[in-house]
Amino acid sequence: MKKTIKPLLLTSILFMLFSGLTAQTSETVSVKLQATTEVSPPSITVSWAAVSGATATGFTVYRKTKADKTWPSAIATLSGSATSFQDTNVTVNTAYEYKVTRTATIGATTYTGYGYINTGINLAAVANRGILLLIIDSTFVSSLSTEIGTYIADMKADGWRVKTFYVSRSATAASVKSTIVTAYNVDSPNTKAVMLVGHVPVPYSGNFAPDGHGDHIGAWPADVYYGDMNGTWTDVSVNNTSASRTQNDNIPGDGKFDQTYVPDGTVELQVGRIDLANMPAFSTKTELQLMQDYFTKDHDYRVKNYTTIQRGLVDDNFGYFGGEAFAANGWRNIAPIVGSSNVSSLDYISTLKNSSYQWAYGCGGGSYTSAGGIGNTDSFVNNSIKATFSILFGSYFGDWDASNCFLRAPLCSGTTLTNVWGGRPNWFFHHMAMGENIGYSTNVSQNNVSLYAPTGFYARAIHQALMGDLTLRNDVIKPASNVTSTPMFGSGKLKWNKTTDTVLGYNVYVSNGDSVYTKLNDSLITDSTYTYNCLPYATNHLYVKAVKLQTSPSGTYYNQSSGVLKQLTSFVNAVVSNGAIEGRKIKYKHGYDTCNAYTHTYKWYFGDGNTSTLRNPTHAYASYGSYTVSLVVNNGCQTDSQSAVYNFPPPLLTPSIDGSEPAVDEMDAMLTNATKESIEEVLTTEGITPATGIVSSYPNPTDGVLNISLLTSTNALKNVKAYTTDGRKVFDEAVTGTTTAIDLSRQSKGTYFIIITDDSNQRFYQKVILK
Incomplete structure (x- = not known):
């Protein structure tokens, strides 16, 4: 096949020599379609522009649903004078595609033209576009973090679910592919795209020269490798080092693959690349600055910070030659998107440096950094080109990884956001007129074998790639x-x-x-x-x-x-926390501050039968002890609760009597004549009851601190006194509640009698050993 394909530079020269001998052009083999719709009764009218310089002899109309992979039989055959076809066998909110072929004659020669349109009546809004795997050159982890953050937010704002991965630019393509495949397999039905940002390792593959130049035969950049989830890619058979650019050399085991065509014929994922490395012609800016500028204009386009005029131009420096009509990629694609009357034949650079066009196509004999009749990389350095979506074609620069490559140059300045090498094979962007992103069209074009004719040479070859953001759509609305x-x-x-x-x-x-x-x-x-x-x-x-x-x-x-x-x-999170504690008084807090932003209800259960509906209540307990405190928080939708145990030990009472001198009270006379053995008998005689079963005093023996608790709940403590066996009072304090603690650590070791009085003036005694 390669022997039958002319080098593009030669084609350009022959076009200039022989263009006057024929009226056939790339425009005459393109059927420029557009459509109007009616809701009631539902109908779609597909119309086409008249062919110039030829006589139309007939039209054939085909229709399929957007999802269909083949065209059914024709639904209409029309005369050469027809300018439209109305289809009433349609329903609202169904996406259709129409193919219209036109036969026309110029002199004795008959030509076939092709046109495609994606249409529908009030198609529903798209909420979910699928999962996008964002593969980022780790060089930009920090330096591009702000722009990447905005970019991710923009994609999510348009319905993408973004999974982000950083890879080294020095990694192998195979290792990057492994990352992609692993992520894809997590949710393959919903994973739709892989977006490459920065100089992510460039896969090379094949042994061919789609531009027809013998010094360019070898491996070409192959981003489709990252979108092919099932094919087998090998590196064992191709052995060719004849290309003038060493990057095209391909030998076994060098990491460059053998395949010239996608191995299993299907690229599962949309693939796009924003890679502005190795563009030294833009000498006033670093690679980082070029990337920052790109993401700024990408965001500005999405939110309509500037307006691009919905029109297109075609700058054809090849014409129709030898059965190929490269610029049909302009006429056929742009017409359904901006309207056939809004596509003009104009010079690419001189027009776009002054005027805004949403779509632009240009082709001409090329080099890595130029296209004849279009310009060169410096044209983009020196001018701000105002075309959002670009299609360029010519020799050499389809090999886009080269330094200062003409295919990537438009992304480095002006308002251009995407560019493709459109001509071998042909591209099909007509779905973008109905809201699809450009990555969808890229994937359709890469997988095209016969669905959209003419396919052009090298259909489904590995070199077909999108430069720029794959998530971009044609029609944008200023957001709220x-x-x-x-x-x-x-x-x-x-x-x-x-x-x-x-x-x-x-x-x-x-x-x-x-x-x-x-x-x-x-x-x-x-x-x-x-x-x-x-x-x-x-x-x-x-x-x-x-x-x-x-x-x-x-x-x-x-x-x-x-x-x-x-x-x-919007979630609730009950967190029991506390502030100051003063005796039996405590300030409880809801310890989750985020709930301040919402209206919530609170219910505190303090563990003593009392409750509160305040967010941060203060509660005083009637007595010391251990309490289980619970908080229930509700925001009207959800409820959460938490419990915590709080202990309120009685304060440690230290005696106001040091015990060094006898303290006199009514007990002195009572115990004056008592012996150690008769003290308990004397106390009982005086109406002081043994504390057993009524009062708990522990530990006993004690090192000094003695905890005292009433075992009945009907009374509270009133007073605690301590006496030596010879009647000296060493402790005398008023107390409240049902528990307390006294400190005897300053007293001598020995036996003591504790006299406890409750709030009904009942008295109890407990013998305690201080060890």
Whole structure:
């Protein structure tokens, strides 16, 4: 096959020599489609622009659902004068694709043109776009952290679930692939994309030169390797070092793969790359600064901080030659997105340095740093090019890992966010007119074998790659702003500033930061407030999205802006804590401060039969002891509780009598004539009851501190006294409650009698040994 493919530089020269001999152009082999829709009764009318310079002889119309992988039989065959086809066998909120082929003649020669459109009537808004694996060059862990944080937030705001991984730029492609496959296998049905940021190791593969140059045969960059989850990639057979660029050399065991085409024919994941390494032509900025600039304009585009004009241009310096029409990638793709009347044949650089175009295509004989009739890398250094989505084609620079490569240059300046090498094979972006991201179109193009014709040479080869952010979409809406929340018991109220764009209203979605996005409102919110009830997660990410019924040149769909985030914590966490303790008085605290942001109810159970509904109550116990304290917290949606045991030991009483001199009271006379053996008898005679079973005194014997507790709950302590066996009073203190403690440590070792008086003036004695 390679022998039949002309080098692109030669093709360009021949085009200039022979273009006057034929009226056939890339535009005449493109059917520029657009569509209008009606809701009741439902219908879709697909129309096409008249062909210039040729005579149309017939049109054939095919239709399939967007998900179908083949085209059924034609649904209409029309005459050459037809300019549209109305389909009434359609339903609202169903995505369709139409293929329209046109036969036309120029003189005695018949040509076939192709056009594709993705359309529908009021297609539903997309809430969830799937899981994206974000693979970041670890060089930028710190230096690009702010921009990466914003980028991740932007992707989440558009419905992506982002899983982030850092890899070394010196790692092997195989090790990076292993990281991707492992993450993919965790949730393969929902994992849709892998986004490469920075100089993530570049896989090389194959033994070919899709630009047709013999000095360029070898391995080419192959980011599809990172999107192929099931194919077998080998490094054992290709042995070629003939290319002029050493990076294209491919020998067994060098880490570059053998495959020229995707091994199993399917790339499972969308793949994109933001890699601005090795671009020294932009000498006033470092690689880091180029990356920072890129993410700034990426964010600005998403939130519509600037407006790009919905139109496109095609700068064709090849024309139609030998069956190939490279610039059809411009005419055929751009028309359904911006409207066929809004696509013009214009010079790429001179137009875009002064004027905004959403889409731009350019092709011409090339080098690593230029394309004939377009410009060179310095054209992007010296000019701010104003095209958001770019398609370029020419020799050599499809090998995009080269220094100052022309394919990556547009990303380094101006407003350009994506670029692809569009011509071998052909690309298909028409789904973007109905809200798909450019990564979807990339994946469709990489997997195209025969679904979309003409495929162009090297369909499903390993070199087809997207430079730039794969998550970008064509139609953006200015988001709302300044979302605030007022909490209420069991609910809360969101409020925001409305978008300045004309919209139908707003949707509110919730996620826990990693989960799917769930719409909270049952119907579209037309005001700028929303009252939510119990939120489902501990940490809730609420997104307010403006909603517009987008009328594109391809159909109508409900489009949503980037979501404006409000993060709320809605879980309850009961934490029993305390502040100051004064005797039997304690200040309890709810020890989880985050609950201050919400309305909660509190119920304290103090363990003595008393309760409180204050957040931080103070409670005084009637008596010393051990109490189980419980707190129950409720936020109207959830309840949590915690218990803790608090001990309130009685204060240690130290005697006001030092015992060095006899203290005289009524007991002195009572014990004056008593012997040690008769003291208890004397006390009993005087009506002082033994404490056994009524009062507990422990430990006994004691080293000094004696704990005293009433064993009955009907009375409280009033007074405690201590006497020596010879009648000297050594302790006399008034007490309250049912427990206390006295300190006899200053007394001599020996036997003591403790006289306890309760609040009914009953007296009890206890013999205690001080050891």
